Amino acid sequence: MENPGWTNWGGNQTFRPATFVRPKDEAEAIAAIRAAIAAGQSVRVAGGGHSFTPIVQTEGVLLDLSNLSGVIKVDTASQQAEVWGGSRIADLGGPLWEWGLSIANQGDIDVQSVAGAIATGTKGSGTNHGSMSSMVRSLRVVSGRGEVIDIDATNPEHLHAAQVSLGLLGPVLRVGLHLVPAYRLREENVILPMTEVLRQWDFLLSEYRHFSFWWMPTDRSSHMYKLGDVPADHCFVKLLREIPADAPEVPVGEINRRTDRAHLIYPDGTTIAEFHELEYMVGAEDARDAVKMMRDLMWKRFPDEISPLQVRWQKADQAFLSAQSHRDSTSISVSGEIGRDYLPFLKAVDEVLRPFSARPHWGKIHFLDRGRVQEIYPDFQRFQSVRKEMDPKNLFLNPHLKELFG
Numbered sequence: 001m002e003n004p005g006w007t008n009w010g011g012n013q014t015f016r017p018a019t020f021v022r023p024k025d026e027a028e029a030i031a032a033i034r035a036a037i038a039a040g041q042s043v044r045v046a047g048g049g050h051s052f053t054p055i056v057q058t059e060g061v062l063l064d065l066s067n068l069s070g071v072i073k074v075d076t077a078s079q080q081a082e083v084w085g086g087s088r089i090a091d092l093g094g095p096l097w098e099w100g101l102s103i104a105n106q107g108d109i110d111v112q113s114v115a116g117a118i119a120t121g122t123k124g125s126g127t128n129h130g131s132m133s134s135m136v137r138s139l140r141v142v143s144g145r146g147e148v149i150d151i152d153a154t155n156p157e158h159l160h161a162a163q164v165s166l167g168l169l170g171p172v173l174r175v176g177l178h179l180v181p182a183y184r185l186r187e188e189n190v191i192l193p194m195t196e197v198l199r200q201w202d203f204l205l206s207e208y209r210h211f212s213f214w215w216m217p218t219d220r221s222s223h224m225y226k227l228g229d230v231p232a233d234h235c236f237v238k239l240l241r242e243i244p245a246d247a248p249e250v251p252v253g254e255i256n257r258r259t260d261r262a263h264l265i266y267p268d269g270t271t272i273a274e275f276h277e278l279e280y281m282v283g284a285e286d287a288r289d290a291v292k293m294m295r296d297l298m299w300k301r302f303p304d305e306i307s308p309l310q311v312r313w314q315k316a317d318q319a320f321l322s323a324q325s326h327r328d329s330t331s332i333s334v335s336g337e338i339g340r341d342y343l344p345f346l347k348a349v350d351e352v353l354r355p356f357s358a359r360p361h362w363g364k365i366h367f368l369d370r371g372r373v374q375e376i377y378p379d380f381q382r383f384q385s386v387r388k389e390m391d392p393k394n395l396f397l398n399p400h401l402k403e404l405f406g
């Protein structure tokens with residue numbers, strides 16, 4: 001099929017694979033992967049292209065699994081659903097609602113593919129909620145030997161490796177997700193001075209299902225993420241409160257005062273912004289110190305950088321390469337403005353957060369090398385053992401991932 005080359009959403013990753021394949025169904029996908037393996041070609045999968053790092057890139061075969069989309073089956077008793085890996089998150093909420101189920105937590109956008117989101121540990125915010133990867137109970141993967149392998153809790157070593165895999169264990173065809181009873185959310189977003197956010201920090205964490213905020217270092221910062229007018233040293237605070245699924249229907253309110261099915265409330269306006277983002281996770285107990293150091297860095301050393309500072313929370317999980325692996329976490333993110341030389345700023349952020357054993361979002365800009373990966377993921381060797389078993393010929397590596405895992 002036509003091979004036009006590939007570019008990510010952020011426009012900072014472009015390449016032309018040797019072959020581009022969009023299989024029409026699972027059988028065709030398996031055949032295409034086996035053909036590539038037989039030819040000794042590397043294989044990567046493109047999801048929604050919403051990662052900023054070169055983790056999709058390949059000189060071999062690039063698969064687009066967007067035809068493998070939708071809900072395959074639902075078990076309401078165990079609150080689990082099997083979905084196609086190429087499904088966009090946005091395409092699942094409606095059908096799952098009909099089964100009386102919802103995804104327990106979501107990020108700020110829902111246009112990612114399910115397999116792409118879990119490959120990088122995509123998450124939202126909430127001290128009682130893990131990333132989407134933490135909800136994964138099973139996966140169907142095609143290994144580097146061309147075998148179709150169904151991974152589940154009967155082999156926890158494989159499951160914890162596959163929950164956040166960066167696509168290194170092979171193309172993911174199906175994903176089994178643990179869900180929760182359907183719920184609605186009421187959005188109660190507010191703008192608060194930073195002093196007030198610091199004062200109410202613990203209260204907001206315990207009171208709301210989702211508490212996160214963007215701190216604005218300058219008066220222009222909120223415009224970068226299309227968050228309206230928020231003055232310097234104030235925060236756009238995203239607050240979501242859970243209300244019962246059978247709460248009376250109310251008209252959908254204006255932005256910041258919406259009430260609706262959870263999956264319709266999580267996505268916010270940041271989808272339409274343009275930026276290149278870095279996001280690092282620190283231990284939740286270090287959050288206040290890390291935020292203070294970031295404010296100092298931005299005001300004192302980089303007064304020309306306008307990026308908002310986003311702060312979110314996630315519960316610990318057991319996935320080997322998860323940023324939340326064995327650690328309740330707080331994520332801290334900033335962005336480079338497209339068109340500016342933002343790397344000195346992002347490198348300085350890396351240096352400030354490194355002493356906290358910060359772990360990056362795998363889909364966002366980071367400065368890890370092999371040594372640091374080994375140092376900050378306690379289960380790195382366990383991941384590598386599974387990776388070598390699943391991909392003995394290293395066909396799922398690309399140059400970027402070879403530096404970190406090869």
Ligand SMILES: Cc1cc2nc3c(=O)[nH]c(=O)nc-3n(C[C@H](O)[C@H](O)[C@H](O)COP(=O)(O)OP(=O)(O)OC[C@H]3O[C@@H](n4cnc5c(N)ncnc54)[C@H](O)[C@@H]3O)c2cc1C
Nearest residue numbers: 047048049050051107108113115116119122123167172363
């Ligand atoms: C505007 C914007 C907002 C964002 N908001 C959030 C947020 O709120 N929370 C958050 O955590 N992150 C967020 N992200 C980051 C984003 O969720 C991740 O980068 C995610 O991985 C993107 O999913 P994708 O489908 O676009 O995957 P891609 O970026 O296309 O791919 C990601 C990785 O998954 C692999 N992959 C994709 N499909 C498969 C498959 N079927 N089998 C095996 N490997 C596969 C790819 O090869 C690649 O390694 C945001 C990004 C943007 C641009």
